[in-house]
Amino acid sequence: MPRILADVNYLLMLINLVLFLIQFKKLNKAFRIFTFYLLVISVIQLITSYYSRNGMNNLFLSHFYFFFQFLLLSFFYYTILTVPLQRRFLLIGLVICPIVLGVQYYFDPSLFFGFNLFEIFITSFLIVIYAMFHFYNILNESKQYYYLNTGIFIYIFGSTVLFLTGNILSTLDKSYGRNIWALNGILYIIYQIYIFIEWRRLKNHL
Amino acid sequence: MQIIPNAEQFVEVIIYTFIAFVLMALALLLFFYFSRKKILKKELENKDMELQHQMELLEATLETQERERQRIARDLHDDISSKLNVISLNAHLLSSNDLPEKDFEEISSNIILVTKQVLENSRRIAHDLLPPILENFGLHAALEELCHANSSGELMKVSYINPREELAFGKIDSKNHLHIFRIVQELINNSIKHGKASLINIEVDTTESKCQIHYTDNGVGFDMKESKKKNGIGMKNIKSRAAFLRGKFEIKSILNQGVNAKLSF
Structure with a gap:
């Protein structure tokens, strides 16, 4: 990813994080979980960036990224989804997914040092499904968490495809990989803008 | 660290x-x-609700019609039929041959008197059914007369303000004038009968495209929450008429602080 794009990414991410943290006391449970998600993801991103700037292999951090993203966004959706069937589906996912991944790493620890395609696929896809659940729930209703949900939906699905190709990209010449990671950077900016819009709406209601 | 991606990875x-x-x-x-x-x-749910609402309006309309029929029947029976009976009886008496002059005069003057009463009553009934002034002189004049008829000195004051007079209702289909008239009539009746009001204000405010009638009284008012549960026949009637006008009718009231209503269409 071009350096400037990466810097814009980090900046937007940190701005959003600070904005949510400032309002933290007034936020409801769902937004508090989301703030926590932003915090954890930011920390992982910053560590990733530190590794990459020092020329170290940072791919193993992707597992934390995907897993925590899955875990925290699942908690987030668990608080905002209202239909019992959807919540049960989410709970089953929340239990099954870590077990399956745990078993996978137990039998093949080497997966830890590259992108684990199954991990990317399952953790992202479940979140996309939850986002769809929420879209379904707010049909004909007030558009609660609408921007946040849209942002999550677009970013997670888009980035999943890019991350799936990650193992190949990491073996290509750096200049090719860079262009493709720029796509992810742009997608991430869009995501952060959606988060910001949600924050603006939220602030007006507080 | 440059690794050539293998086919397996690609697949x-x-x-x-x-x-x-x-x-x-x-x-x-x-x-x-x-x-x-x-x-x-x-969508289906919304349609159902709409249908339900329309059914309620229809019911209210039918009920009002039935009540009106009862009232007309009663009026005809009490004020017309009974008096016509008196006339018929007297006319029969006149036809007997050996009637003294004095009785003859008394009976005929009685017939004239009762006939006059019947005429007056039938005119009143007709007037109640459809005020001729509405048809002949228009809504503004009819409302003015309605307010005037309901005012009685200091005890009851009904003021009617309409700066544009008949022009105010120019844009409205004349078919709908009766609905407006009836709504105002019903409001006044309610204020007098239930509200015990002594002062009623009616203000007509019109623009090119919109007409608003503001209605206030100083009566006892009612509790909004309570009245929602039992929407009386009068109120249903007003609502169905407002629906015919494709207008909006809002009524607000606080106990002991009078009524404030607005009809806009």
Whole structure:
């Protein structure tokens, strides 16, 4: 990813994080979980960036990224989804997914040092499904968490495809990989803008 | 660290990407399917509610009609038939041959008197049914007369303000004038009968495209929450007439602080 794009990414991410943290006391449970998600993801991103700037292999951090993203966004959706069937589906996912991944790493620890395609696929896809659940729930209703949900939906699905190709990209010449990671950077900016819009709406209601 | 990607890795990526897209497409299809169902269900519910509302209005209209018929029947029976009976009886007496002159005069003057009363009553009944002034001179004049008829000195004051006079209602279909008249009439009746008001204000405020009638009284008012539960026949009647006008009728009231109503169409 071009350096400037990466810097814009980090900046937007940190701005959003600070904005949510400032309002933290007034936020409801769902937004508090989301703030926590932003915090954890930011920390992982910053560590990733530190590794990459020092020329170290940072791919193993992707597992934390995907897993925590899955875990925290699942908690987030668990608080905002209202239909019992959807919540049960989410709970089953929340239990099954870590077990399956745990078993996978137990039998093949080497997966830890590259992108684990199954991990990317399952953790992202479940979140996309939850986002769809929420879209379904707010049909004909007030558009609660609408921007946040849209942002999550677009970013997670888009980035999943890019991350799936990650193992190949990491073996290509750096200049090719860079262009493709720029796509992810742009997608991430869009995501952060959606988060910001949600924050603006939220602030007006507080 | 440059590793040549092997064929296995390529295939794996393609398979995962493929599965991701197919499942995504499937999820989207399911999403659209269920969304459509949900939206249709909601629309159906709205239609049902609309239908229910219309049924209620229709019921109110029919009920009002029945009451009106009862009232007319009673009026005809009490004020016309009974008096015509008196006339008929007297006329029969006149036809007997050996009637003294004095009785003859008394009976005929009685007939004239009662006939006059019958005429007066039948005119009143007709007037109640459809005020001729409304047809002959228009809504403004009819409302003015209505307010005047309901005022009685200091005890009861009904003021009517309409700066544009007949022009104010120029744009409104004359078929609808009766609805407006009846709504105001019903409001005044309610204020007098239930509200025990002594001061009523009616203000007509019109622009090119809109007409608003503000109605206030100083009566005892009513509790909004309580009245919602038992919408009286009068109120239902007003609402159905407002619906005919494609207008909006709002009424606000606080106990002991009078009534404030607004009709806009």
